[in-house]
Each structure stands twice: as C-alpha cells, then as structure tokens.
Amino acid sequence: MGKTISCSVLLSLISCFYLLFATALDTITPSKSIKDPEFIISQNGTFRLGFFSLANSSNRYVGILQIETGLSKTLLGFSTYLVVLNGKTEILWSSKNVTNTAPNVTTAHLSDLGNLVLSNGDDEGSSLWQSFQHPSNAFIETMEISTDVKKGRKVEIKSWKSHDDPSDGNFSFGIEPFNIPEFVIWNNNQLYFRSGPWNGNMFIGLILPTVAFSWFSVVADNRQQTFFIGYEDSNHSMLTYCELDSQGEFSERRWDVEKGNWIKSYSINHTDCDVYGKCGEFGMSNSTKRPICSCLKGFKPRNAxxxxRGNWSSGCFRTTPLQCQRDNNNGSGAGQSDDGFLEMKMMNVPAFPDRSSIVNGECKDQCLKNCSCVAYAYDSSIGCMMWSGDLIDVKESSRGVDLYIRLPASELDKGRSSKVIVITTVIAGIVVITISALFLRCRILKHKGRNKRRTQIKDKFHGENIGESSIGVKLQQLPLFNFEELATATNNFHPQEKLGQGGFGPVYKGTLDDGKEIAVKRLSKASGQGLEEFMNEVVVISKLQHRNLVKLFGCCVEAEEKMLVYEFMPNKSLDSFLFDPVKQKLLDWRKRFNIIEGISRGLLYLHRDSRLKIIHRDLKASNVLLDQKLNPKISDFGIARIFGGDENQANTKRVVGTYGYMSPEYAMHGRFSEKSDVFSYGVLLLEIVGGRRNTSFYNKDDLSLLGYAWKLWREGDICGIVDKVILESETYSRNGNEKEIWRCIHIGLLCVQEFAKDRPTMPTIASMLNNEISDPNTPKQPAFTEAPLMSHDVEDRVLLDDVTLTNLDSR
Incomplete structure (x- = not known):
C-alpha cells in the first residue's frame, strides 16, 4: 500500500541479481550478500532499503522508503565501494569516484534519517558517499537541497522520466544563489520556474497557503557561498514529503491515515503564467486575466x-526613451529629475536583481543616479533590489512587494492641475448617472423585446410545415444563452477568438464560466442567410445525436442577434488541413480513410438511421469539422431539408449550396434527394484522396478534379490521382494501401456519375468501404467533365467553391 518515496539513489533495473549484505540489520559489509526480496532496515525501523517494482513495469529497482507507508523490494551491494551486481557478478552500478584503502572494513549503513552512508570502518567513520547527496524525485524532512558555489557542488532532485520509469527525466529542482537565493526548476537545463527571492521568511511573490511548505527554510552562508533548503522543524508525527513529477510540477504530499494513501496537499507551477519568461522582456503576466500577458506601462509589443496570436516570447519595448538616455546621447549628463517611477503593487519581482543594503528611502535616489537602473523594489529583510537591462518574469501576485518601474515623465501622466481633476470627476459622475439610467431603460426594453422575439420564433417553429408532416421545436427544450454570456465567453467577439467565416457569418471560440469550450456561430447582418436558415438549423440538428455530427448546445436570439452555440472542434475544418501545404502532411492515408468512413457514417445516419430523413444539401470540406483526434463531424445544417413520410425527392426554385459540390440535377433543375448528397460525398472523397480542390483545375485541360480523376482512372494511373503526401509516406509503402485507395477512387467516381439513378446509396457505399461488396459496378463518365457548370469567370469559380450560395434561381 502507499507510494515509494525514493529519497535516495534510484538505480536502473536488472532481471536477476544479488547484493552483498552484513549480519547487522541496518548495515551492508563485503562479507555477505542478499538476494531479492531480502532487505535492510534502519535501527529505528523507519526506513527500509530494498527492491521494488512499479505498476506498469516488470523491472526491479533499488530504493529507500518509509516503512509506515508501504513496502517494496530491492537489492544493493558493494566491494571496496558500493555496487549493484547481476547474476554473473558484473557491475551494473557503482558509487562513482569512491575509493577505499581498507576494503575489508568498508560498510554501507542505513541511518535512522533514511540516508545510506558508505564509510571506512575507522573510528572517525569518515563518509565516502551518501545517498542524500544523490536524491531522485523526492525530498523528505531529513534531507537538504544545497548549492556550494565555491566547490561547484549541487544537491538537487530530479524528476522521473515517467510515472513508471524512474530514470532521470527532463526536470530538476534546486537552489540557485543568483544575487539572492531562490529555488528554481530547470527543464533540460533551461530555467523553467523560479520562486522569487528568499527574504528570510518566504519566497517573494510565491502564492502558497499558510500551512503549505511551512517547514521550508533557506540557510545562506554568504562567506562560504553555500546555500541550503531544508525543513525548519521536523515533525515526525506527520508524514510529509515533496515530489517533482515528470511534468515539472513540484508538490507536497501528506500521508492520510484514513485513506491509507498519499494525498497532494498543495502544488506549484501549474499555470502558463508560472513558466519563466512567458511574456518576454518588459512583459507582465497575470493568470486571472485573458490574455495572461500584457506590456508594462510605457511599453508595447515588439511583434504585434x-x-x-498568443505568442508573447518576443516581449515588449519602451515607446519613449528615458530622459537620462536622451541626455547622455546629447552629452549633457543624466537628468534624473525628468524621469520618475510607476508604482506597481504586490508584484513577484523580475529575475536577477542586484542587492543593496541601503534603506528604503534611498532606493529611489540610488536608482535615479544610475541611468542603467530601470526598476527597484524594497523588502525590509533583503534591502533594496535594483534591476538593470531587461526586466524578465514580472508577475502580478496577491503576495509580494511593490515594484517601481522607471519611466519618462511623459508616461507618468503628471502635471494635471487639481482644477482639471475636479472638473473631470464631476463630468465623470454625471456621465455615470446618465449611462446608468439609459442602461436601465435599455434592459427593460431588451427584456420585453426578447420575450416578444422568443414568442415569434416559437410560433414560427410550430408553424413550420415540411413535406407531409409538421416539424416543430420548442425553444424551451433547447438551452437559451443570453447575449452578455456569449460576449463574455468570446472576449466580446474579439478577432483573436475568430475561428473562421462561412456563409452564415463568423464563428468564434468561447469559454463558458464552467470552463466548457464552445464555438459560437453569429449570423452576420450582411449574410445571405437569415432567420429561415437559422431556424432550419435549430429544427434539424437539435433532434440529431451521432458521433459524426457536430453537437448543438443551444442558441441565442436577442433583438437583431441570432447565434448558434456548438461544441468546440480544436482542429477546425477539414479544408484547413487538406488544402494546406504544411498541415496536409499530418494526414497520412490511415487518417484520411478514417475521415472518409466517418463522413459516410454521418450521412448514412441522416439518410436512413435517424428518426427523420435529412438531406444536407451543402456537404463540403469546410463543413466537416475535426475533433482533437481528427475524427470528422458534419456541420452547418442551415439549408438542410427534412423529408416526411415516404418522400424521396423534392424540387425547389431556390437553389442553395456550393458550386463544385452540387449535383447536376440539383444545379440545373432544382431537384434534390439522397443522391444529391451522394454526389457531394463523391467530390469530397476524391478531394481527400487527391489533396486538391475540385475547382483547382480551372484554366487547365481538365475542367475539374472529376474530369482529371476520370481520365487517369481509364489509363490505370493511380499515382497521378493520389496526393503525393500519401505516396511519399512510410506507412503507405509499408502497409500496402494501394487496393484500399483504388477502391475509394472507384467509389468516388460511382458517386459523381451524371445520372442520379446510377449513383449508389449511402448503405451501399458503407458496404463498399468495408469491402463487403468486393465487385462494385464500373463507373460511367462523371458529370461536368465536358463543360463548366456556369459561365462565371475563373476568379468567380474559385470563390464559389468556398461559399454557400443562396437566392439563386434554378434553370
């Protein structure tokens, strides 16, 4: 039970080995050996050294653990120094650089502190090697983390590579003196996290509960240049240790007697804001704000x-030079009176401060005298801290000290007379009162308008007749969001949150108060689609539940605002991968085939398996969204139609859809059915295989991808049709996917045949994809291979391929 605390050396595994062991319970000598599962125990019975295994590994490891928390097995040994041997007495590990002139009396003793000490057998008991100087990922109350600057020695804990692999990982934890001691976490020798300076009682700016790490104490011997982190008071009644995990999180764990397990009492380094230098030079982070990074006052982004885009590593630069810098450039000397300081309350100060023992009142004057001084802070236990050059890793904190940033007088908004302040205050009061009154009136009117609007939409839904049946949706059955809620979730529809633009309008990413990520589709006033398409999408998709259809969470209807709220798809739409020269390399054949299958399952559900038969009418790459694992989900049901009863085909005078994906009978005569969706699916299938848009062939010998694929099909040239990314991938040559790709091209050409009666249905397509139909029909010549669909010029064609068109009369 419990968790092994590897407070000592953690050695790599061997499948079978033994170790030299003495007769004493807590000591190993050269005279005897033990085999797994034998062990030694400290004299007080607290610590045990032996072998153990991890949950997902059959390997055996050496470790020291506290007996109160559970037992493991291990093996250890030594000759003239400490060694681990296998069955052939080959050395697998040794205490490096440890020698001994008296090999017969060397001992390894497991002390009551949990420290394995290798020493000579003399009276002085000089230590040759200690496990406390080579810790693994855990830090217990009897240990110390230290840095000896003079000798160049460090004792630091290292993370495991993973939960079940105790070899050294990427992260390490230790103490760095800098100019003032701090504890830091390194990631592959790069500074990853810093605590802020130690002031004798706390790390400045490090937010911890009162009880968390209350035992932490830093001891600095500045003369000897040695620094220690350890427990201030040992409390053996409470089992506590700290751990650095494989992700770089440093946490405190305590033994819960009732649960019989270690529980995490607190941890640090768990937000983006904690990562060292996240906001670059002269940037400031705050984990409670969005975005988390901002430039200090008087500075602006170096790369806007x-x-x-959320990449703040380039940092910020000063917009107006300091007066002392301008004076130095002019040769007139530093003009300290023309520069001042901006006070910033409660800050975790920047990295690498210079320390001075001068008192608080002199910090400002001292900094002003030095033009390279750009900031200062004061702590009663440390004294003055000053910074020259770039300020890095500035963080707002609920604990910390006041930081003063040097700025030219023009940036400090000084010089306003008291009269201006009084006038401004009075005007501001009047404005606030006026706005409050108008706001209250608007809220009353909006509430009335919202209720009226809901009633209108509800009546519209209930009166909607489609085919032979009346299809209605009660808004009460669908969650309603208010405008303010969605505006807050999308940062007031900030351009940075915009995911894309469709015929309906822009789509934004949002985060609700409960942390759920959403996609908000907002009807544009300039959109060709309106209330009818909005209501149609709510009617259709609110009744659908399938893993390959995007899920609708709710809608918003207030005044002129109409919005739909969907589940968020992190990888956006299929076209953003398929037609992007960089991202398409992520789509090997197996991923593409999974996407092809997923789209077919979604269409099969719409046509046959759902309670209502639905024709999508606008299936295309931009209307297929991809989740985190690149699973496809069909979206955008604004122009879908529900078939009632035994209805299989319908006519319309209002042709809507996207040229390049529309079937000929629909584009020419306004007739649509399952087979018109099948045609769109065939175009999309060929685009997925070929990695090219259907309309990318205009101005070439072939009028479309369909014509190009048809020509190469007849010539038996599969390589000419297939995307080069697939052909050049290792998985293609290794797995032999030629037959599967050829079958998909065959199915695609069957789907895009000119006459609807020749095209297969979605159940047949699903069977062909699964190879349940091994000998499909021979395809006939696809539609639109002899002449273009319409007489638009080339630029119009490419545009029309991306945009859903409405209000077009059929011919």
Missing part, C-alpha cells in the same frame, strides 16, 4: 502580430 505574434502577440495577437
């Missing part, structure tokens, strides 16, 4: 484009 990257900054807007």
């Amino acid at each position: 484009e990257e900054w807007s």
Whole structure:
C-alpha cells in the first residue's frame, strides 16, 4: 500500500541479481550478500532499503522508503565501494569516484534519517558517499537541497522520466544563489520556474497557503557561498514529503491515515503564467486575466502580430526613451529629475536583481543616479533590489512587494492641475448617472423585446410545415444563452477568438464560466442567410445525436442577434488541413480513410438511421469539422431539408449550396434527394484522396478534379490521382494501401456519375468501404467533365467553391 518515496539513489533495473549484505540489520559489509526480496532496515525501523517494482513495469529497482507507508523490494551491494551486481557478478552500478584503502572494513549503513552512508570502518567513520547527496524525485524532512558555489557542488532532485520509469527525466529542482537565493526548476537545463527571492521568511511573490511548505527554510552562508533548503522543524508525527513529477510540477504530499494513501496537499507551477519568461522582456503576466500577458506601462509589443496570436516570447519595448538616455546621447549628463517611477503593487519581482543594503528611502535616489537602473523594489529583510537591462518574469501576485518601474515623465501622466481633476470627476459622475439610467431603460426594453422575439420564433417553429408532416421545436427544450454570456465567453467577439467565416457569418471560440469550450456561430447582418436558415438549423440538428455530427448546445436570439452555440472542434475544418501545404502532411492515408468512413457514417445516419430523413444539401470540406483526434463531424445544417413520410425527392426554385459540390440535377433543375448528397460525398472523397480542390483545375485541360480523376482512372494511373503526401509516406509503402485507395477512387467516381439513378446509396457505399461488396459496378463518365457548370469567370469559380450560395434561381 502507499507510494515509494525514493529519497535516495534510484538505480536502473536488472532481471536477476544479488547484493552483498552484513549480519547487522541496518548495515551492508563485503562479507555477505542478499538476494531479492531480502532487505535492510534502519535501527529505528523507519526506513527500509530494498527492491521494488512499479505498476506498469516488470523491472526491479533499488530504493529507500518509509516503512509506515508501504513496502517494496530491492537489492544493493558493494566491494571496496558500493555496487549493484547481476547474476554473473558484473557491475551494473557503482558509487562513482569512491575509493577505499581498507576494503575489508568498508560498510554501507542505513541511518535512522533514511540516508545510506558508505564509510571506512575507522573510528572517525569518515563518509565516502551518501545517498542524500544523490536524491531522485523526492525530498523528505531529513534531507537538504544545497548549492556550494565555491566547490561547484549541487544537491538537487530530479524528476522521473515517467510515472513508471524512474530514470532521470527532463526536470530538476534546486537552489540557485543568483544575487539572492531562490529555488528554481530547470527543464533540460533551461530555467523553467523560479520562486522569487528568499527574504528570510518566504519566497517573494510565491502564492502558497499558510500551512503549505511551512517547514521550508533557506540557510545562506554568504562567506562560504553555500546555500541550503531544508525543513525548519521536523515533525515526525506527520508524514510529509515533496515530489517533482515528470511534468515539472513540484508538490507536497501528506500521508492520510484514513485513506491509507498519499494525498497532494498543495502544488506549484501549474499555470502558463508560472513558466519563466512567458511574456518576454518588459512583459507582465497575470493568470486571472485573458490574455495572461500584457506590456508594462510605457511599453508595447515588439511583434504585434505574434502577440495577437498568443505568442508573447518576443516581449515588449519602451515607446519613449528615458530622459537620462536622451541626455547622455546629447552629452549633457543624466537628468534624473525628468524621469520618475510607476508604482506597481504586490508584484513577484523580475529575475536577477542586484542587492543593496541601503534603506528604503534611498532606493529611489540610488536608482535615479544610475541611468542603467530601470526598476527597484524594497523588502525590509533583503534591502533594496535594483534591476538593470531587461526586466524578465514580472508577475502580478496577491503576495509580494511593490515594484517601481522607471519611466519618462511623459508616461507618468503628471502635471494635471487639481482644477482639471475636479472638473473631470464631476463630468465623470454625471456621465455615470446618465449611462446608468439609459442602461436601465435599455434592459427593460431588451427584456420585453426578447420575450416578444422568443414568442415569434416559437410560433414560427410550430408553424413550420415540411413535406407531409409538421416539424416543430420548442425553444424551451433547447438551452437559451443570453447575449452578455456569449460576449463574455468570446472576449466580446474579439478577432483573436475568430475561428473562421462561412456563409452564415463568423464563428468564434468561447469559454463558458464552467470552463466548457464552445464555438459560437453569429449570423452576420450582411449574410445571405437569415432567420429561415437559422431556424432550419435549430429544427434539424437539435433532434440529431451521432458521433459524426457536430453537437448543438443551444442558441441565442436577442433583438437583431441570432447565434448558434456548438461544441468546440480544436482542429477546425477539414479544408484547413487538406488544402494546406504544411498541415496536409499530418494526414497520412490511415487518417484520411478514417475521415472518409466517418463522413459516410454521418450521412448514412441522416439518410436512413435517424428518426427523420435529412438531406444536407451543402456537404463540403469546410463543413466537416475535426475533433482533437481528427475524427470528422458534419456541420452547418442551415439549408438542410427534412423529408416526411415516404418522400424521396423534392424540387425547389431556390437553389442553395456550393458550386463544385452540387449535383447536376440539383444545379440545373432544382431537384434534390439522397443522391444529391451522394454526389457531394463523391467530390469530397476524391478531394481527400487527391489533396486538391475540385475547382483547382480551372484554366487547365481538365475542367475539374472529376474530369482529371476520370481520365487517369481509364489509363490505370493511380499515382497521378493520389496526393503525393500519401505516396511519399512510410506507412503507405509499408502497409500496402494501394487496393484500399483504388477502391475509394472507384467509389468516388460511382458517386459523381451524371445520372442520379446510377449513383449508389449511402448503405451501399458503407458496404463498399468495408469491402463487403468486393465487385462494385464500373463507373460511367462523371458529370461536368465536358463543360463548366456556369459561365462565371475563373476568379468567380474559385470563390464559389468556398461559399454557400443562396437566392439563386434554378434553370
């Protein structure tokens, strides 16, 4: 039961080995050996050294653990120094650089502190090697983490590679003196996290509960240049230890007697804001704000484009030079009176401060005298801290000290007279009162308008007749979001949150108060689609539940605002992968075939398996969304039609859809059915295999991808049709996917035949994809291979392939 605390050396595994062991319970000598599962125990019975295994591994490891928390098995040994041997007495590990002039009396003793000490057998008991100086991923109350600057020695704990692999991982935890001691976490020798300076009682700016890490104490011997982190008071009544996990999280764990297990009492380094230098030079982070990074006052982003994308590593630069810098450039000397300081309350100060023993009142003057000084702070236990050069890793904190940033006078908004302040205050009061009154009136009117709007939409839904049946949806059955809620979730529909743009309008990413991520589809006032398409999508998709159809969470109807709220798809739409020269390399054949199958399952559900037969009418790459694992989900049901009763085909005078995906009978005569969706599916299938848009062939010998595929099909040239990314991938040549790809091209050509009666149904397509129909029909010449669909010029064609068109009369 419990968890092994590897507070000592953690050695790699061997399948069968033994170790030299003495007669004493807590000591190993050269005279005897033990085999797994034998062990030694400290004299007080607290610590045990032996072998153990991890949950998902058959390997055996050496470790020291506290007996109160559970037992493991292990093996250890030594000759003139400490060694681990296998069955052939070959050395698998040794205490490096440890020698002994008296091999017969060397001992390895497991002390009551949990420290395995290798020493000579002399009276002085000099230590040759200690396990406490080579810790693994855990830190217990009897240990110390230290740095000896003079000798260049460090004792630091290292993370495991993974939960079940105790070899050294990427992260390490230790103490760095810098100019003021701090504890830090390194990631592959790169600074990853810093605690802030130690002031004798706490790490400045490190937010911890009162009881968390209350035992932490830092001891600094500045003369000897040695620094220690350890327990201030040992409390053996409470079992406690700290651990650095494989993800770089440093946490405190305590033994819960009732649960019989270790529980995490607190941890640090668990937000993006905690990562060292997240916001770059002169950037400031705050985990409670969105975005978490901002520039200090008087600075602006060095790379505005990257900054807007959420990449803040380039940092910020000063917009107006300091007066002392301008004076130095002019040769007139530093003008300290023209620069001032911006006070920032409760900050975790930047990295690498210079320390001065001067008192608080002199910090400002001292910094002003030095033009390279850009900031200062004061702590009563440390004294003045000053910074020159770039400020890195500035964080707002609920604990910390006041930080003063040096700025030119023009940035400090000084010089306003008291009269201006009084006038501004009075005007602001009047404005606030006026706005409050208008806001209250607007809320009353909006509430009335919202109720009226809901009633209108409810009546519209209940009166909607489709085919032979009346299809209605009660808004009460679908969650309603208010405008303010969605505006907050999308950061007021900020351009940075915009996922894309469709015929309906823009789509934004949002995060609700409960942390759920959503996609908000907002009807644009300039959109060709309106209330009818909005209601149609709510009617259709609210009744559908399938893993290959996007899920609708709810809608918002207020005044002129109409919005739909969907589940968030992190990989956006299929076209953003399929037609992107970089991202398409992520789509090997197996992923593409899974996407082809998923789309077919979604269409099969719409046509045959759902309670209502639904024709999508606008199936295309941009209307197929991809989840985190690249599973496809069909979206955008704004122009879908529900068939009632035994209805199989319908006519319309209003042709809507996307050219390049529309079947000929629908585009020319306004007739649509399951087979018109099948045609769109065939075009999409060929695009997925070929990695090219159907309309990308205009101005070439072939009028479309369909014509191109048809020509190469007749010539038996599969390589000419298939995307080069697939042909060049290792999985293609290794798995022999030629037959499966050829079958998909065959199915695609069957789907795009000119006459609807020749095309297969979705159940037949599903059977062909699964190879249940091994000998499908021979395809006939596809539609639109002799002449273009319409007489638009080339630029119009490419545009029309991406946009859903409405209000077009059929011919």
